[in-house]
Amino acid sequence: MSDGNIVHVVGTGTIGEPLIGLLCDIRRELGIDEVTFHKRSAKLLDRPKVKGLLNRGASLVADDDKLEEFRELGLEPTYTAEEAIERASVVIDCTPKGVGLANKEKYYEKYKHKVKGFLAQGSEFGFGKMYALGINDEALTEKDKFIQIVSCNTHNIAVVIHTLAIEGKKNHLVDGRFVCIRRANDISQDAKFIPAPQVGTHGEGDMGTHHARDVYHLYKTMGHELNVFSSAMKVNTQYMHSIWFDVQLDKKVTREDVEYSFWRNPRVAVTHKKSANLIFSFGRDHGHYGRILNQTVVVLPTLHVRNENEVIGFCFTPQDGNSLLSSIAATEWFLYPDEYRERLRCLGPFLMQEV
Numbered sequence: 001m002s003d004g005n006i007v008h009v010v011g012t013g014t015i016g017e018p019l020i021g022l023l024c025d026i027r028r029e030l031g032i033d034e035v036t037f038h039k040r041s042a043k044l045l046d047r048p049k050v051k052g053l054l055n056r057g058a059s060l061v062a063d064d065d066k067l068e069e070f071r072e073l074g075l076e077p078t079y080t081a082e083e084a085i086e087r088a089s090v091v092i093d094c095t096p097k098g099v100g101l102a103n104k105e106k107y108y109e110k111y112k113h114k115v116k117g118f119l120a121q122g123s124e125f126g127f128g129k130m131y132a133l134g135i136n137d138e139a140l141t142e143k144d145k146f147i148q149i150v151s152c153n154t155h156n157i158a159v160v161i162h163t164l165a166i167e168g169k170k171n172h173l174v175d176g177r178f179v180c181i182r183r184a185n186d187i188s189q190d191a192k193f194i195p196a197p198q199v200g201t202h203g204e205g206d207m208g209t210h211h212a213r214d215v216y217h218l219y220k221t222m223g224h225e226l227n228v229f230s231s232a233m234k235v236n237t238q239y240m241h242s243i244w245f246d247v248q249l250d251k252k253v254t255r256e257d258v259e260y261s262f263w264r265n266p267r268v269a270v271t272h273k274k275s276a277n278l279i280f281s282f283g284r285d286h287g288h289y290g291r292i293l294n295q296t297v298v299v300l301p302t303l304h305v306r307n308e309n310e311v312i313g314f315c316f317t318p319q320d321g322n323s324l325l326s327s328i329a330a331t332e333w334f335l336y337p338d339e340y341r342e343r344l345r346c347l348g349p350f351l352m353q354e355v
């Protein structure tokens with residue numbers, strides 16, 4: 001007998017932890033019967049996190065050789081790692097670079113005839129078809145078993161292009177330049193903080209960094225081959241990433257047109273605030289456990305139109321929020337391909353029009 005719709009999340013880090021919590025909180029609306037999560041290390045420091053997720057209704061999964069270590073911490077795993085993958089309807093891999101690809105080779109390929117679909121996150125280039133909600137839904141087909149949710153900054157760049165340059169099947173983008181000004185580390189991390197701004201190199205040839213490369217491949221699934229280039233640097237903050245953009249179009253626009261287009265896009269939040277601090281703080285008070293799910297927050301006072309066809313401005317990246325939204329969208333697409341958009345309506349309160 002079927003166990004119903006089971007969503008299994010691998011990893012409990014910056015993306016995994018809020019995703020497991022959110023899935024539990026809106027399980028009924030999403031038509032999910034059970035949420036399970038795999039935790040790799042049995043650490044005393046992580047015990048409150050695991051207890052919190054168990055209290056919200058998820059079941060703990062651990063590797064065969066770690067079961068005893070979890071029991072010593074007073075935590076009882078319900079399933080072993082492989083068992084959980086085998087019984088899942090959808091598996092969402094939220095592990096760091098390279099681990100998702102290794103998991104695909106070792107486990108996911110083995111169970112792909114049973115599991116409806118597998119998702120991996122931003123750093124797993126090559127895992128499967130790239131996806132961001134609202135950008136390339138039409139590119140998903142029933143053949144797609146493996147999907148890569150693009151990174152947070154790729155979501156941001158993609159939605160700026162979508163708002164300014166894409167009209168149905170027509171692409172008005174002539175040239176898109178982006179500078180990703182990244183926060184040094186997540187507020188959930190102690191490591192990797194930097195004392196001063198650090199600039200990055202351009203390792204992706206004519207596209208600069210992986211952000212433009214990924215946005216190129218994302219749009220390629222829709223038949224668009226974009227002329228895009230990105231640079232990246234880190235600044236010594238733990239708040240949000242910021243992006244500077246310069247988008248040249250093959251049509252004339254006014255500043256009013258541009259502002260109106262951003263206001264109208266439901267996945268974009270607009271703001272008059274110029275500080276990431278204030279945006280972040282707004283999320284704490286009005287988001288889901290601090291997160292807003294928009295793909296970008298565009299700073300209206302920074303918008304500028306040059307030569308009637310070039311749009312320049314700044315925006316902030318809700319770095320885990322946009323990945324969470326697309327992860328849930330792709331999960332629902334696997335579970336309910338004909339009604340996934342309707343089912344996502346329950347997330348509406350966390351998509352802001354204005355911040």
Ligand SMILES: NC(=O)c1ccc[n+]([C@@H]2O[C@H](COP(=O)([O-])OP(=O)(O)OC[C@H]3O[C@@H](n4cnc5c(N)ncnc54)[C@H](OP(=O)(O)O)[C@@H]3O)[C@@H](O)[C@H]2O)c1
Nearest residue numbers: 011012013014015039040041094095121122123152319323
């Ligand atoms: N951080 C962001 O804002 C952000 C935004 C968008 C997308 N992403 C993407 O999301 C993915 C995960 O990033 P993150 O920032 O959430 O990472 P993270 O905070 O470092 O968390 C990684 C998690 O993966 C687990 N893990 C590590 N190695 C594993 C292994 N070999 N097998 C099973 N589990 C393993 C860790 O478990 P233990 O703690 O138990 O060891 C931890 O729970 C990446 O692809 C990243 O590009 C991140």
